[in-house]
Amino acid sequence: MPRLLLACLLIGLLVRPAAAAFDTAAEEAILIDLTAGTVLFEKGADRPIPPASMSKIMTAYMVFKRLKAGDLSLDDTFPVSEKAWRKGGSKMFVEVGDRVAVRDLLRGVIVQSGNDASIVLAEGIAGSEAAFADLMNREAEELGLSNSNFANATGWPDPDHRMSVRDLATVASVLIQDYPEYYGFYSETEFTWHEITQSNRNPLLYRNIGADGLKTGHTEEAGYCLTASALRGDRRLVMVVAGLENVRQRAEESERLLEWGFREFTAQRLFETGEVxxxxxxxxxxxxxxPLVMAEEAVMALRRNDRDDVVVTVSYEGPIPAPIAAGDRLATLTVEAPDMPSRSFPLLAGEAVDKLGPVGRLIAGVKHLILGEL
Known part of the structure; x- marks a missing residue:
């Protein structure tokens, strides 16, 4: 039969009003505490929208994955096709017929938002931009991007090219966590190619707020957009805003959302890995x-005054029949806090429990029939 065991974590006796609501002029937005794996704010987060050049984060991710796997090197070179050279919009200014190193092409994509550099990488990896888009869509399925579809490597306007801000935050988070050796490209504020120096368009890199990435975007349909991340101490936030009216609003709303996240919330470590x-x-x-022990550290972002109102619930189907092996997943711990999405964590058997022998099972059965004991 199902059992619910409450492990109280200082449940507050007084009900405090929630912190003042936050809103943004962005049409779509999401803010995630990556350290705690908690969504702090969302608005239209699952709406498929034109991501403009923010989708170049996915393009870079495809390259990073191959670099880490050893299928590609930063020193490898790709030829510049006429298609790449002719592409309009933001450019790295590569020359047709040249061979350009992957290291420089990545800077062209990340720092300069070069459409030409994006196409060179796509053609070098997949043979054509269309084939690269197919690879992006396959990768999107593996990453669980449920509201994304890619038609190109650049974010060039196309009715079939869409991402949600949640999906953008997911790709950014995976990129930061899984590819730290390449993430540093995103904090570079300028890059020079063919004696043409261009500055990184990410406004937060210049505001001394801990920002170290990621990518801006802008088209007439998408408005002004930004996927960004900032690190303060051991806390990292990831943010996406879209549909803003101008460059100034994009910068101000992005900074305001990040500052709110750092100010109003703190990452609380509730249980350690292996804790009973x-x-x-x-x-x-x-x-x-x-004993039921934590399979992983339980960290959750909470409003600064809400720790006393956290409720922790342990649920499992019990009694659990022996034998039990140490490390078997037996239960789920759920953490609930005011005005926050609940989080669940697996609980494992902290030690092995052997099954009783025939005599022991007989005695236990008799006790259960007579005394109702397990």
Missing amino acids: VEQAEVWLGESDSV
């Missing part, structure tokens, strides 16, 4: 109970 949370009852085991 509860004892679960065992059926026909050499021990009557088994």
Whole structure:
């Protein structure tokens, strides 16, 4: 039968009003505390929208993945096609017929937002931009990007090219966590190619707020957009805003959202990896109970005054029949806090429990029939 065991974590006796609501002029927005794996704010987060050049984060991700796998090197060179050379919009200014190193092409994509550099990378990896877009869509499925579809490597306007701000935040988060050796490209404020120096368009890099990436975007349909991340101490936030009216609004709204996230929330470590949370009852085991331990650290972003109102629930189907192996997943810990999405964490068996022998099972069965004991 289902059992719910409450592990109280200082449940507050007084109900405090929620912190003042936050809003933004952005049409779509999301703010994630990456350290705690918690969504702090969202607005239209799952709406498929034209991502403009922010989709170049996915283009860079495709390159980073191949670099880490050893299928590609920063020193490898790709030829510049006439298609890449002719492409309009933001440019790195590569010359047709040249061979350009992957390292420089990445800077052309990330710092200069070069459409030409994006196409050179796409053609070098997949043979054509269309084939590269197919690879992007396959990767999107693996990453669980449920509201994205790619038609090109640049973010060039296309009715079939869409991403949600949640999907953009997901790609940015994976890129930051899985490819730290290449993420540094995003904090470079300028890059020179063919004696043409261009500055990074990310306004937050120049505001001394801990920002170290990622990518701006702008088209008439998309408006002014930004995917950004900032690190303060051991806390990292990832933010996406879209549909803003101008460059100034993009900069101001982005900074305001990040500052709100750092100011109003703190990452709370509730349980350590391996910490015993509860004892679960065992059926026909050499021990009557088994410790339930955290499979991973439980960290959650909370409003600064809400820790006393956190409720932790442990749920499992019990009593759990023996034998039980150490490390078996037995239960789920759910953390709930005011005005925040709940989080769930797996709980494992902290030790093995062998099954009772025939005599022991007989005795246990008799006790259960006569005394109602397990």
